Amino acid sequence: NAGVTQTPKFQVLKTGQSMTLQCAQDMNHEYMSWYRQDPGMGLRLIHYSVGAGITDQGEVPNGYNVSRSTTEDFPLRLLSAAPSQTSVYFCASSPDRVNEQFFGPGTRLTVL
Amino acid sequence: GEDVEQSLFLSVREGDSSVINCTYTDSSSTYLYWYKQEPGAGLQLLTYIFSNMDMKQDQRLTVLLNKKDKHLSLRIADTQTGDSAIYFCAENGGYQKVTFGTGTKLQVIP
Numbered sequence: 001n002a003g004v005t006q007t008p009k010f011q012v013l014k015t016g017q018s019m020t021l022q023c024a025q026d027m028n029h030e031y032m033s034w035y036r037q038d039p040g041m042g043l044r045l046i047h048y049s050v051g052a053g054i055t056d057q058g059e060v061p062n063g064y065n066v067s068r069s070t071t072e073d074f075p076l077r078l079l080s081a082a083p084s085q086t087s088v089y090f091c092a093s094s095p096d097r098v099n100e101q102f103f104g105p106g107t108r109l110t111v112l
Numbered sequence: 113g114e115d116v117e118q119s120l121f122l123s124v125r126e127g128d129s130s131v132i133n134c135t136y137t138d139s140s141s142t143y144l145y146w147y148k149q150e151p152g153a154g155l156q157l158l159t160y161i162f163s164n165m166d167m168k169q170d171q172r173l174t175v176l177l178n179k180k181d182k183h184l185s186l187r188i189a190d191t192q193t194g195d196s197a198i199y200f201c202a203e204n205g206g207y208q209k210v211t212f213g214t215g216t217k218l219q220v221i222p
Contacts, residue, residue, distance in 0.1 A: 004154075035212075040120065042200060043155075043212040058209070090154055098143050098204055103154030 001026050006091050006104035013081040013111045021076040021107050023091030031094040032074040033058070033101065034066065036087040043090065049074055050097075081111045116213035118201055123219045130188040132216045134201030137182060141203040144177060146186045149198045149215070158186070158199075188218075196220045 007022045025032065033048040035058075045058030049068040063085060065077040074093075078085060088108050092101040115137045124130045136144070142163050147155040161168045161175045161184070168175045174187040188195055201213040 033210075040214060042116075042214040045209065045211075048209075092154075100145075100157040100160070101155075101210065103156070105152075105154050 003027065004091055004093050004102050004104035006089075006107050008107060009105065011107060011109050013078075013109065015082060015111060017081050019078055019081065021078075021089055021091075021109070023074045023076065023104060024072050025074075025091075025093040025102070026072065027093060027095070027102065028071060029093035029095050029102070030071070031097060031101075032068065033092045033094075034064070034074070034076045035090045035092065036060065036085075037090060037106075038087050046076065046089075078109075083111045085109065086111045116201055116203055116211050118199075118213040118216045120214060121217050121219070123221060124191050125221050126191060126193060128191055130186075130191045130195070130218055130220075132186045132188075132199050132201075132218065134184040134186075134213055135182055136184065136201070136203045136211075136213075138203055138205035138211070139182065141205050143204040144175075144184050145202040145204070145210070146173075146175065146184075147200040147202060147212075149200065151197075155200060191218075191220050193220045193222055 004025045030051045034046040035043040044060045047066040049055045091104045094101045118134045145160040146158045148158050149155045172189045176185045198215040200215045204210050
């Protein structure tokens, strides 16, 4: 199993550009989440999904969209990038709501 | 909303015990977790404790939970240089809404 994979590893955007961060898992997990990690602030939940076709907002959803058309994939879209979205983004998956979350290696995004 | 707090930094000598502390506010937390993040990597689960337990031991790791004070601690016995990392406390208060603390950076001095 590859586990949770994220692409790209690094990305630099200009303000106003859009892009999609990809996340895929091959463990048949129902639950998937997107977090951002900023210095001194830990991980903050952006969006999450409890199964294909079902998504919900987390703590900091503004400026981001998600969709879950398949169990495996959970892409995160930045509609119009802003410098405040400079961060490290982690995708995670879990078999259910209480068990261990498996994290991807992260995407380091810089918005100029 | 829910809040999870940790001190930002801890330095210990190799061979000593490390104790990382965490406080949380959500009294409905059912599971509390400790994750480890090594440089440039994602988080990996170290251990977890169910809210009706006071203590859990797993090799060099001991987790203590004081539910009355909403205080969680992680003790690492015989700390090694390989234990240097950021440690995150997290609590699960509901429907896959896991709240993470700010992380404690553990530095182990040889």
